[in-house]
Amino acid sequence: MFPTRHWHHMTTEEIRGADTSRWIAVLPLAAIEQHGPHLPLGTDLVIAEGQVARVIELLPRDCPVTFLPVQAIGKSNEHAGFPGTLTLSWETATRAWIEIGEGLAASGITKLVMVSSHGGNMAVLDTVALELRARFGILAVVTRWGRFGQPEGVFSAEEISVGIHGGDIETSLMLHLAPELVRLERSADFLSAQGTLKARYRHLRAHGAHAFGWLSSDLNPSGVVGNAAIATADKGRASLDHAAWGFVELLQEMETYELDCDVAPS
Template structure:
């Protein structure tokens, strides 16, 4: 039986009853930050929660035995790279780590032993790595780290160059926003914003902003508008396909987290 509940809607005794069934808790982690002139500041929140909602629908259709608790989204993350632009809200990395640790400690205190951190903002990657390790060491939690932008997209959904270099506000994010929140997209402002990384790659350079050896960057380093990628190439159909594919992978991760033999880890 699949039972999925929002953490914040439960009473304390109800949560204790669910905790005794060894559920998985899912914590969405996002950001409030600039996404250029065409996307709202809450883009990462909208995309993250949209993928979670689609994953829940897939899990309910699959009807596998599962208890899942959905924690409230941590909307403000570590967004130092975007702080030169108006509207960005950013926690210092240490505070972002402490925020996740505090929520994780509350999860553990409630008797829940499995936690999936689901991330929709690139700047949170290092934060999640450190917070997850600390929660494992300090609270004995089994913690899974998952970022949707590391999931394999559907074949042919986007050009390889766009996938490699459209890191922020490009066709990928804009397509998903056209599917999830079309009225929030400023269509008149859709444009191509070529990244410094793409220019370097075309010139044969091996060192870029991402990859096996990347340099630290502020958003304006890659493009003056703080956006990288071709938002003008985005469309809602591609966005729907991306959301469903990423949601399917998240559903698989949650299912595997629920069935993981944590006794093998000494837990």
């Protein structure tokens, strides 16, 4: 049988009787954390749920993909100084996500995509992916919705580079997905210390190739960065679709790929 699009909608008997080795499981991850004065604590969760829903709309019916429930709380200790933030330690997150993979392996799953709407999860997920490969033989891919880039001409290069938390991109996504949760009158152009670093230093950055570990208040006292004041729902819709189509392509590539060490010339 083909999987249902939601893992938790199937029965144990349906999974037992299926060739689950052909399935691709998707584990979406998010966060509950401060997003400044204008966005809710659940911004990353709303975005993750919206992206999953759009991918499901776009997926070809014969693509054997099933989505696990979104992991709402992630590793967010860079935001722990702000009220409302909930975070797992890196130890707890690592253990929990490996154990989810272990359960999938026990059900016959051999391919997994872990996709996050929160950047703070990524370092943990890289470790988890390797552990799942080494321990259980799972092909585990790690990505973020933002890694598929942005549609041409929608956001400025500066905003894509610097506005990494609560700026134009995330605010636009929220205006598209849940406008009733956006306090637009409190939005602003939240400048980032990343800009100062770029002006003063050749290599040193808060994020990028030569980055230091930062707390969100190291970038801006408000805990957010980027120009939220120019956000629009139309830009959010374009961003959501761009990432969703990229993710569909990734899933289709995974469907045809096997870990057989194919080193033949392309």
